[in-house]
Structures are given as C-alpha cells and as structure tokens.
Amino acid sequence: MKYLALAVSVAWLVYFAYLFVLDRQIRDLRRRLDARTRDM
C-alpha cells in the first residue's frame, strides 16, 4: 500500500505543479488585460 501512497503523491504533485503554472499564466493574462483596459 505504501507504493500506492507514493504513486498518488507523485500524481497529485504533478497535477498541482501544472495547475500552479496555469494559474500564473491566467493571472499574467488578467494583469495584461487590465493594463490594456486602463490604457484605452
């Protein structure tokens, strides 16, 4: 069972790492959109 726990940890770690990257990209996009709205 410890190998399942290890595998689950690896999977959740990879998923959350990618979600973190995606979240940063969305925040960056939102910042650029806000800046554009202010400029207009």
Place this chain on the structure above:
Amino acid sequence: MRRLLILLTFVLLAASTWMSLTVGEVTAAEAGITVEKNIVYVHVPSAICASLCFVVLLVAGIAYLGTNSPAYDYIGAASAEAAFVFATVLNATGCVFARAFWGYWWTPSPRLITSAILWFLSVAYLILRAGVPDPARRARACAVFGIIAFLDVPLLFISARLIKDIHIANVEFETAWQGAAFGLSILGTLLLGFLLIWLKADVLKCRAKLEEELVD
C-alpha cells in the same frame, strides 16, 4: 461552470484516492508470485488520459489542416501540454512500481518503451511549438507533428497484448468497491484532463488576441 467542474474534479480524485487507499488492495499472480497492484488506481487513468490527449491532438491537427482555424491549433497545443502532464505521471508511477516489484526503474519492454516514447513525443511537440516563431507555420508544423505522434497510441495499447511483455495486460478486481474506486479515479482524471485542455486553450486564445492587438 468552471468552478463547479474544478470542485467536482477535486472531489472525485480525493474520493478515489481515499477509497483506493482504504479498500483498494489489489493483488495479481505474476510468475507464480502474488504481487501488489494498487498502483493501478493512478497509473491506468493517467495512461488513458495521456492517450486521449493524443487523440484530441490528432483530431485538432486534422481539423486545423482542413480549416486553418487557430482555435484548433490552441486546442492541439493545450492537449499536448495535458498529454505531457499525464505521460509524466504515467511514467513516474510506472518507475516507482517497477523499482518496487521488479527491482529496476526501467527495462526495455514493449509497453515501457511505447510509454516512454509517448512522453518524449509530448516534449518534442512542446519544443517544436516553442521553436517556431511564425504563428501560421508553427500551427501547421505542430498539426502535422501531432498527427504523426498519435501513431504511438495504438502501439501502446496493443504492445502488452501482442508481444510477450513483463508488463501485465489486465488487472482483475476482487470487490465492487475496488471497481468503484477505479471508476472514480478514471472519471476524476478524465475531468481533470478536460479542464486542463479547456483552461489552457482559453489562455492561448486570449494571449494570441492580446498580441494581435499589440501588433496593430
């Protein structure tokens, strides 16, 4: 809608994780020895999702070449990134299992080779995408590469069934709870894959729109 889907995905994955850790003990006979197969709850759903991402990549590639619509290029790029995520989980969990029960991290067996190729193909797609600056040329090159890369998916699935392999072809569940945990895990991972593609495709679409406006 998206928040609801994110919440549902998290609940499904958490429930399947809890069920697999509590009632999911799976064993299978391998060369006369009973071996723990619990890893199936993470390994198989990520294999299915990685393969489905490549199917999306194939369809998006064909659709882009047929219509030249950038929307299909964004979907293809998003599915390649999702394929990279799931192929990473597939190979990493496979290595953990191989080291624990076979005694080595990796061995050149047909299914392990095709799984590794799947990961390298997703990496190659992302490198290709980053390496071509012109959007139209990049989209066309990526569409063609995506169609060719898909050829590894059928090989991955038939490899352990057609050729004698250290990797087993199937795992049978002993109780309904184990089947339920497996089903939830597949459903949660599929939803996660769908969400990742949806979010990333939207990010790419908005980014392209912003860059177009900046150029204008």
